[in-house]
Amino acid sequence: MFANSDAIILDFIHLKSIEFHRDDEGALVTVGAGVVFRELVEALKAHQGALPVATGPDVGVIGYIVNGGLSGYFSRRLGLLGQRVVQLTMVTAAGEIRVLTPEDALFFAMLGAGSALGVVVDVTIRVESESAIQSAEQRGFSFATREQAVAFARGALRMLRDDVLENDSVSMELVVTGTNALIATVIFYDSFNGSAAEFVQPLEDLAASLNLPVIIESRLGSWYEVAAALWPVIEGITGEPLAMLNHCVGTYGMPDDEILDFVSDTLIAQAPLDQANFSLVEIRTLGGAAMSRAKLPSGNCYHLFFVDLVTMYDTKGKTVGERQEIADLTTRVIDQARDVNGLTVDFSGTHSQPDDVDSSALASIIFGTEAMADHVTGLKKQFDPHNRFRFHPYAKFLGTAG
Numbered sequence: 001m002f003a004n005s006d007a008i009i010l011d012f013i014h015l016k017s018i019e020f021h022r023d024d025e026g027a028l029v030t031v032g033a034g035v036v037f038r039e040l041v042e043a044l045k046a047h048q049g050a051l052p053v054a055t056g057p058d059v060g061v062i063g064y065i066v067n068g069g070l071s072g073y074f075s076r077r078l079g080l081l082g083q084r085v086v087q088l089t090m091v092t093a094a095g096e097i098r099v100l101t102p103e104d105a106l107f108f109a110m111l112g113a114g115s116a117l118g119v120v121v122d123v124t125i126r127v128e129s130e131s132a133i134q135s136a137e138q139r140g141f142s143f144a145t146r147e148q149a150v151a152f153a154r155g156a157l158r159m160l161r162d163d164v165l166e167n168d169s170v171s172m173e174l175v176v177t178g179t180n181a182l183i184a185t186v187i188f189y190d191s192f193n194g195s196a197a198e199f200v201q202p203l204e205d206l207a208a209s210l211n212l213p214v215i216i217e218s219r220l221g222s223w224y225e226v227a228a229a230l231w232p233v234i235e236g237i238t239g240e241p242l243a244m245l246n247h248c249v250g251t252y253g254m255p256d257d258e259i260l261d262f263v264s265d266t267l268i269a270q271a272p273l274d275q276a277n278f279s280l281v282e283i284r285t286l287g288g289a290a291m292s293r294a295k296l297p298s299g300n301c302y303h304l305f306f307v308d309l310v311t312m313y314d315t316k317g318k319t320v321g322e323r324q325e326i327a328d329l330t331t332r333v334i335d336q337a338r339d340v341n342g343l344t345v346d347f348s349g350t351h352s353q354p355d356d357v358d359s360s361a362l363a364s365i366i367f368g369t370e371a372m373a374d375h376v377t378g379l380k381k382q383f384d385p386h387n388r389f390r391f392h393p394y395a396k397f398l399g400t401a402g
């Protein structure tokens with residue numbers, strides 16, 4: 001551990017249990033702290049279930065839940081995964097084992113700020129039927145110049161706002177990659193009526209008008225296929241070691257033209273995609289069930305429009321100067337976002353660097369509201385007065401940085 005020679009890292013690799021069971025309201029799954037999404041997704045497939053899972057196959061299910069993890073594909077229909085938790089087992093800083101349900105003060109706090117408050121051993125999650133997701137259409141186009149990527153994004157972002165954010169039966173994600181690809185995925189939920197192919201036709205027309213070659217044209221016919229769609233791409237992102245910087249921007253309500261223009265003309269135009277070629281700009285629709293279900297201490301359930309800039313590169317072969325340049329370029333983009341009216345910056349426990357003491361994110365933004373931030377701070381003082389759990393994304397806000 002580089003940060004502190006006295007630190008202890010807990011490895012949950014052996015807590016691999018995934019148990020399906022039922023109550024009066026339907027199917028549940030209890031997941032141990034060592035389970036990663038690939039394992040949960042495969043198990044759900046065998047039970048015809050669906051959940052709002054992370055895109056990364058090796059992301060820890062509980063690490064994602066305790067930091068308010070969101071699914072750009074599924075959260076508009078299925079909520080955040082934490083919003084589906086009905087019970088969890090945790091160990092407090094005092095060594096007490098507690099089984100929490102929604103009646104306990106700590107319960108909701110654990111589902112957004114949990115990594116600062118205790119160790120979660122298992123969670124029980126309400127499972128949805130796989131029929132909640134009809135299908136998805138994925139289109140990929142390659143671009144030769146950044147201007148082409150910006151031009152495509154300008155059009156696609158209007159479609160995302162006007163056709164998708166207005167319609168709770170669909171969601172959309174647009175990813176711009178450092179490998180010069182634009183990947184648009186539109187997910188159709190069970191309430192969708194109409195032709196999925198016609199719905200995405202404007203994206204194809206837009207790409208054709210810009211002469212962008214088609215590299216992906218696929219229909220994903222089930223929740224499982226959508227959940228696993230990005231695994232092969234993500235598996236190709238490796239490094240010795242891989243460097244990663246996470247930031248996000250978003251809006252509470254409908255993004256106006258100024259905000260959409262900022263995302264295309266500044267964020268996509270200036271992101272260090274060439275210097276850090278595993279980088280991604282991911283533009284996602286939220287809201288829907290993620291906004292209407294129980295509020296968790298996470299900015300992720302307060303935002304409708306969500307963009308994350310994940311700067312990634314293999315550090316092997318990069319000089320110190322090149323690494324600094326990549327960090328500076330990333331900071332420059334995010335600093336400009338702070339000046340855009342109506343745009344929130346670094347509000348997500350899963351997509352920001354809130355432990356950076358020089359960044360300007362506020363506790364009320366990352367935990368959702370001032371009241372929620374006060375609530376979490378109070379619980380931190382009560383349940384971890386000696387600050388045993390200090391290597392979490394909220395160190396700065398809970399007065400425990402450094």
Ligand SMILES: Cc1cc2nc3c(=O)[nH]c(=O)nc-3n(C[C@H](O)[C@H](O)[C@H](O)COP(=O)(O)OP(=O)(O)OC[C@H]3O[C@@H](n4cnc5c(N)ncnc54)[C@H](O)[C@@H]3O)c2cc1C
Nearest residue numbers: 033054055056059060062063064069070115119120350392
């Ligand atoms: C390829 C990739 C794809 C991703 N996709 C998404 C996505 O679609 N949506 C999204 O929201 N995020 C996504 N993320 C971000 C991811 O959700 C967060 O980084 C998450 O915190 C990772 O959890 P982990 O357990 O894997 O990591 P770790 O680094 O092990 O843990 C992260 C934090 O959670 C704490 N923690 C972990 N387990 C426990 C536990 N049992 N009890 C208490 N605290 C615990 C740790 O102490 C640490 O503070 C992605 C990340 C990657 C690398």
